[in-house]
Amino acid sequence: MTTPHPVLARVTDRIAARSADRRAAYLRRTAEARAAGPARGGLGCANLAHGFAACGPGDKLRLRGGETPNIAIVTAYNDMLSAHQPLKDYPDRLKAAITAAGGTAQVAGGVPAMCDGITQGRAGMELSLFSRDVVAMATAVALSHDMFDGALLLGVCDKIVPGLVIGALSFGHLPAVLVPAGPMPSGLPNAEKAAVRKRYAAGEIGRDDLLAAEAKSYHAPGTCTFYGTANSNQLLMEVMGLHLPGASFVPPGTPLRDALTDAAGRRVLELTALGDAYTPIGELLDERAFANAVVALLATGGSTNHTLHLVAMAAAAGLDLTWDDFDELSRVTPLLTRLYPSGTADVNHFHAAGGTAFLIGELIDAGLLHADARTVGGATLADYRATPVLENAGLDGEALGYREAPAETGDKTVLRSAADPFEDHGGLHTVTGNLGRAVVKVSAVAPEHRVVEAPARVFASQEELQDAFAAGELDRDVVAVVRYQGPRANGMPELHRLTPPLSVLQDRGFRVALVTDGRMSGASGSVPAAIHVSPEAAAGGPLARVRDGDVVRLDTGAGELTVRVPDDELAAREPGGGAPGAETFGTGRELFAAFRAAVGPAERGAGIFR
Incomplete structure (x- = not known):
């Protein structure tokens, strides 16, 4: 053996x-x-x-x-x-x-x-x-x-x-x-599905066309x-x-x-x-x-x-x-x-x-x-x-x-041997710095996009980011900081709606990255995304003190996640707005208040059990 x-x-x-x-x-x-x-x-x-x-x-x-x-x-x-x-x-x-x-x-x-x-x-x-x-x-x-x-x-x-x-x-x-x-x-080829989503995010097609494509994918x-x-x-x-x-x-x-x-x-x-x-x-x-x-x-x-x-x-x-x-x-x-x-x-x-x-x-x-x-x-x-x-x-x-099992892969574009891998390292990396620790899925990110240093634009929800994208405010090099999305803040929802607009910006030639205490799951896509930032903003993490215009660096190879602000200045700042209120109602969310109060950090599994 x-x-x-x-x-x-x-x-x-x-x-x-x-x-x-x-x-x-x-x-x-x-x-x-x-x-x-x-x-x-x-x-x-x-x-x-x-x-x-x-x-x-x-x-x-x-x-x-x-x-x-x-x-x-x-x-x-x-x-x-x-x-x-x-x-x-x-x-x-x-x-x-x-x-x-x-x-x-x-x-x-x-x-x-x-x-x-x-x-x-x-x-x-x-x-x-x-x-x-x-x-x-x-x-x-x-x-x-x-x-x-x-x-x-x-x-x-x-x-x-x-x-x-x-x-x-x-x-x-x-x-x-x-x-x-x-x-x-298998339904609609994934490349076609992704292209349709980008076209919808860019305003080139309407909801009917998008729904038709999605229905061919999940069928x-x-x-x-x-x-x-x-x-x-x-x-x-x-x-x-x-x-x-x-x-x-x-x-x-x-x-x-x-x-x-x-x-x-x-x-x-x-x-x-x-x-x-x-x-x-x-x-x-x-x-x-x-x-x-x-x-x-x-x-x-x-x-x-x-x-x-x-x-x-x-x-x-x-x-x-x-x-x-x-x-x-x-x-x-x-x-x-x-x-x-x-x-x-x-x-x-x-x-x-x-x-x-x-x-x-x-x-x-x-x-x-x-x-x-x-x-x-x-x-x-x-x-x-x-x-x-x-x-x-x-x-x-x-x-x-x-x-x-077969001695050789049946399709080298999909599955390879350990002697002939797509890359010599795994698809997930950890990044660390004065913004905390986070996870990055690099397997979908092209090598030329794995280092981004750009001014931050801070949001408290994915809807805010979508509105800014629609208004043309993000047509530049940008690190989108989407905070108050961690387990203690609002249960740590997945933020899939961020993928199409950020992908469009990257396709337009801008240097783009996402930094968030929320989740993206398996759909983080081609834009570098530092997710699960821990400690989260709602727990006093430094993400809460980032401001618009601060220069943020995400280097997935070096494992770096930093904001170019002196440590004493960052620590002295008051947390930014956007934190959810203590009371959250609707769609059963009020029943989970005890979970939000008891949940542990993302780095420890974001669970309520001890």
């Missing part, structure tokens, strides 16, 4: 050492929670009767005894989200597979699943990041009945998968398998095909060992997808304490799993949201993952993909070019993944170098099999 790269080994060891006390306490709690036999064996008769009252006669008999594992299904199904609509029939399908394998299963609960694509630029987007922690709590409620020996977690999109994992980690003695749904077919059941947070989730869950091998990007409604779903139901039975391969999620998700996840994110130029989510998930497992770990790994992780918004291809093209099996194999051979990390689908991550296929189709017996 390949020896881990010295930087991967060093970072992983540092995570383990830094986390030693917290991780030990977490594992001790996890071990104490494991019961001898099914957890329901400790329930009183009335409690247990409530637990199986709605089951059929066969399941009631099994649940009375102590030899049958019972699996919780926690689902994020709704039919508004294209990515989650295919999950509708999963519970019945999984129950049938589990029953045939000698177990039982119950839908333990549902979790909310909101769509950032719908709420972009709307008040509801201020609930988006907090929905991750709501999903975590809802998952914990679903698993709290002491009826279950394992869990199947059904979810795909942005905050939902991290929330499911955080919730499941509070029941770390149980095995958990994530069951994905797969991407929709069917399945995950949106660009490489944003949802598809980053899928890839990371596979590399972390929480999916079956190759499950991430098989399309919905296909025989192979059905076979993988059935296999997940059968496999989780084997992973329970009553099976022969007990693999609790709390032990599986160790420092190796999280180091692997960071490398996979960097190697693919994945969503910047995972600089929040991976930190928060790690904390739920008793591990202290930091942005410094991302930054150090980024220096030695080659960029192996070009996927929209970093390129024009989508995840269907990635899957066809070799997909996760090829990617994992390349990174293992380069020593950049811990091949010995535990997984739900095999003994170790080394088993994930294989691609799922249907065998003996139409005959009785097991139809799901695996074949070795």
Whole structure:
């Protein structure tokens, strides 16, 4: 087996050492929670009767005894989200597979699943990041009945998968398998979609033309095909060992997808304490799993949201993952993909070019993944170098099999080997200076745009910036500072509406950058954007004291984010206006006041849990 790269080994060891006390306490709690036999064996008769009252006669008999594992299904199904609509029939399908394998299963609960694509630029987007922690709590409620020996977690999109994992980690003695749904077919080519958005931002076309293009892009059941947070989730869950091998990007409604779903139901039975391969999620998700996840994110130029989510998930497992770990790994992780918004291809093209099996194999051979990390689908991550296929189709017996991943990529414009990368460093960088610390996604930014030094124009909302752009006030070299967009201020909404106007300015030949304590996720695009600035303006961060005309420098290669103002002068300034008021109402935002008051900084995952 390949020896881990010295930087991967060093970072992983540092995570383990830094986390030693917290991780030990977490594992001790996890071990104490494991019961001898099914957890329901400790329930009183009335409690247990409530637990199986709605089951059929066969399941009631099994649940009375102590030899049958019972699996919780926690689902994020709704039919508004294209990515989650295919999950509708999963519970019945999984129950049938589990029953045939000698177990039982119950839908333990549902979790909310909101769509950032719908709420972009709307008040509801201020609930988006907090929905991750709501999903975590809802998952914990679903698993709290002491009826279950394992869990199947059904979810795909942005905050939902991290929330499911955080919730499941509070029941770390149980095995958990994530069951994905797969991407929709490719629609309007991404280059055409981006061009239409720019034309709309420039006022060259109207809303009808824009809507027509968007409807051709997002057009069917399945995950949106660009490489944003949802598809980053899928890839990371596979590399972390929480999916079956190759499950991430098989399309919905296909025989192979059905076979993988059935296999997940059968496999989780084997992973329970009553099976022969007990693999609790709390032990599986160790420092190796999280180091692997960071490398996979960097190697693919994945969503910047995972600089929040991976930190928060790690904390739920008793591990202290930091942005410094991302930054150090980024220096030695080659960029192996070009996927929209970093390129024009989508995840269907990635899957066809070799997909996760090829990617994992390349990174293992380069020593950049811990091949010995535990997984739900095999003994170790080394088993994930294989691609799922249907065998003996139409005959009785097991139809799901695996074949070795292709030795070469099927499309070098989309997916490359570690020996021939697109770039020799990862797609995410950390920048630091007298404005704080921030994250920059550089995989979509051309080298000539990666250093910008220009006068600041300060805004308190993306709407203010759009108005200034429409009025022609930004036709110059400019660093747009959009502040009071952090988790404490307004829940840290994504600011996708900023991408088209800033891209237009850059296309006009101006030096343009964005600095914000808000989020951009996987859609930061070709304009250099220092996001997640921490500490945020609403928490007293220096971003609150930047003024129009201050010269700001963003150098993604040198890792610099500074304002050319003497430190004593900057510290003496009063914070600028634009901070949201204490009371925020409408679209349910008043219900999240306690979250805004309790949330931690972006650098620590922007979570409400301690």
